[in-house]
Amino acid sequence: MGYRIALNFEDGATRFIDCNAGEKVLDAAFRQKINLPMDCSDGVCGTCKCRCEQGSYELGDEYIEEALTEDEAEEGMVLTCQMQVSSDCVIAVPVPSSACKVKPAIHGGEVASVEMVSDSTIILTLRVDDPAALGFLPGQYVNLMVPDTGQHRSYSFSSKPGAAEASFLIRNIPGGLMSSWLSEKAQPGARMSFVGPQGSFFLRNVDRPTILLAGGTGLAPILSMLEVLADQGTEQPLHLIYGVTKDGDMVEMERIDALAARLPTLTSAVCVADPESGHPLKGYVTEHLSDDHLNAGDCDIYLCGPPPMVEAVRTFLRDKGVEPKHFHYEKFAPSESSVKAAA
Structure with missing residues (x-):
């Protein structure tokens, strides 16, 4: 049995990895070419310390107090070299993605529809090339490239993760680069690419009103x-x-x-x-x-x-x-x- 782990880096970039039952998170990340911070990998140095923001896991007892104190563990801090998950998890990594040799994730899709739903708002819907590869946390955004310009604009998903179509609510700015392309040039089937996901604004466990x-x-x-x-x-x-x-x-x-x-x-x-x-x-x-x-x-x-x-x-x-x-x-x-x- 495997689990999906979202690694949310300090610069807002998020990458998803698969982690097998009984596998340490650090090992799973390394297997998928993400070099999370580490030194000893034995629960001694504390270099791999991160924060688990969502999900269930075990740390065992093979690490020392100097690497992770009891108070830190109670606050959700983890050592990825010791962490074994028992559910999907979200882990905050306290370094930029570039420090872990994480390359920007580029995704693509075709324009399914462009709807001028009001004077101020455009709804863009894209048929995603590979919905399974497009992992994001609800609330996150991507940098959407404006075709033929080499420039991008940032928009949050209004659709849910895993959907075959990704949708965005886009402010219709008179003369705006993206607004102009969508209102004047976009046609169904046109190719668009985007980089992400990004952002620390995402849904956590709902435990209270x-x-x-x-x-x-x-x-x-x-x-x-x-x-x-x-x-x-x-x-x-x-x-x-x-x-x-x-x-x-x-x-x-x-x-x-x-x-x-x-x-x-x-x-x-x-x-x-x-x-x-x-x-x-x-x-x-x-x-x-x-x-x-x-x-x-x-x-x-x-x-x-x-x-x-x-x-x-x-x-x-x-x-x-x-x-x-x-x-x-x-x-x-x-x-x-x-x-x-x-x-």
Whole structure:
């Protein structure tokens, strides 16, 4: 029996490896040409220390206290030279991928469809060449090449891992490089390539009430997360607040309703910032984030949106004196550079 291990490096690159039952993670990585940090490989030096963010494993007792203390082990730190997994896992590796001789993973696909779903949003769907080889964690992004330009833009998957088609919500920027190609040149069957996955903004275990906040096309990674949760099921309360600027910016509403039908614990709200909107909920996401949702801080929050929105939520939580158990966020600049930053 084998397991899938996601290695998430310090620079945000993620690579997946297969690990056999009873095989040490360090050995499995080396077998697949990923040189994780190591020196002794005997549980003595501590050089291979990483953090397991998700999954089940055993470390045995063949390592010394100086290499991994009891407190560190309780906090999820592991020695990959001793670690044997008993489930799929996500491991944070505290060095850049380049230090482990990991080459960028390049994937390709054909344009299946380009939908102008609103004045501000384009949905791009690609038929992936090899869905099994395209591993990513729900919430992550890739650098998508703009054909015939040598340039790329960064977009989060709105589809779930393993799907035959990968989808992206793309901000329609007038004169933008990707926007112009999609609206003027893209045709079904056109080839596109992308590099990744990337990013530390991804779904962790859902162990407590969880709030999902999305602004504009920041809805994409949240949809990917919800697709996975709908497949897995959860008993924890989930609450989505999706904020847009204008009424016409709302997209994927039928998909949200379909996800809610599959996730009985999911509630959702959509708010529009435009004060002239006819939508029932107006204002910003913070105006619709209640004390009940925050659960006195015993909650996890996932937030993806433009920088002003991210900072507004952080300020809102600070002013209320609420510190969530976990707060994961990703900011994006809807500009030509498509800069992303996660925490």
